[in-house]
Amino acid sequence: MDAGNLEQALDLGAWIGRKQAFGGMAGRCSAADAHCLATLRETKGYKGFGLTWEEFCSARLGISRAQADRTIRMLEEFGETYFYLTGLVSIAPADYRRIAGAVSADGVEHAGERIPIVPQNAARLAGAVENLKQQARLALPAPEPAATPAATPAAQPAAAKLIEDPVWPAIDRLQDVVGELERRLADGPGRLNLSVLMTVLGGTSERLGRLHRNLRA
16 A cells, blocks of 8 residues: 555544444534545545445444435535534525525624534524524515504504415414425435325325415416
8 A cells, every 4th residue: 555545544543433432424414524425425435435425324424325425415416514503503505595695604693694614603593594494495585674663553664564474384383394305305305205295296286276376367
């Protein structure tokens, strides 16, 4: 083994040891971890262990190939900032995708301020992310400035009244279910019968379409 390959093997071994020491990669993954995974898969560094990519993920990292590939996709789609934020705030990829416009390397834009993505801001970031998620799910604009004291309840923005409508909890649940389906089906139907799955999704789509048409009528 030449010096270059030896150094690479030592670096890889150190990284694997670090991940195993912290209980594997079942928990949250850092941007550095995602880059390591991407490099391993791209350069086929796992072959040095005499394993396939799937075998390497399972035997050496304690995760499935699907989970490793999903982590790499998150890096490719969202960049490092996704991992910085999710290291502090729990947020599903589907929800992150909805609020990505408010997230940058400089922080999270919310209520006219930019909150840096650093550990000491974890509580503020969690509140901002939750508020942004709700705005995105309800497809409402950012909250209007507070009404003046002279304003009457009848003059309050229509958006505030809509939020109180009992239909919104159902819409929230619908968004949650759709988000979970997106995550679970990201790598295909798995053991599900594809024709049955397509039938169920088609029927659901038709029912939602009927609701949409009725609302427009």
